[in-house]
Amino acid sequence: MTIYNSNNFKIGLKIIFENEPCCIESSEFIKPGKGQSFTRIKIRKLLTDQLLDRSFRSTEYFKKADIFDVKLLYLYNDNICWHFLNTQNFEQYSAEKKLLYKKLQWLIEQNYYMTTLWNNQIISVIPSNFVELKVIKTTPGIKGDSLNNNVKIAILNNNAKIKVPLFIKTGEIIKVDTRSNQYICRIKNN
Structure with missing residues (x-):
C-alpha cells in the first residue's frame, strides 16, 4: 500500500481522506516565515462530488486510493x-x-462508458461528451416566431428535454453535448 506525505500532493492524485476516495484538484505548499510549513489543497470526494478546502501539516500522511478507470458496456x-x-x-x-x-438520461444500452472503480465497485460513470439522438416530439415552428423566440423544447428518444432551434422537426437526429445538455447540430440522414 502506497502512502503519500502531504508535501508530495499533486493535482490529480487520488487518496483516501475521511475513509472515502478523493482526488486533489489544486495543491499549494506554503512555508511561512514562522511556524511549520503546510499544504493547502482543494480536494473532491469522488463518492459525493463534494469539493473541500483543507490545509495539512507537512507531517501528515494519507493512503493512496486504489482507483482505476475501465471501459464498460x-x-x-x-x-x-x-x-x-x-x-x-x-x-x-x-x-x-x-x-x-x-x-442517467445520457446512458444508452449497449454503449461503452468510461467507468471509475474503487474496491471493485463503480463510483463514477462518464458518458460520452456528445451523443446522437432522435427527436421524438417537438412543436412545429410558426412563421414569424423567430422575432421573440428562436428556440423550442424537444423531447429526445432517451426522454431528455432540451432546447433546439425552430427548424428542427420530429424524427430528425441531432447531436447533443451531455456536459451542458445543449443542442450542437443536426445530423444529416444518408
Missing part, C-alpha cells in the same frame, strides 16, 4: 441498479440510481 437497468459488463474478462458490475442521478 452498459447492459440494462431494473430501476434500482444499472448493470455494466467488462467485455475483457466478463465481470459484471452494478451501480445504484443515486450514484448516477445526473448522468
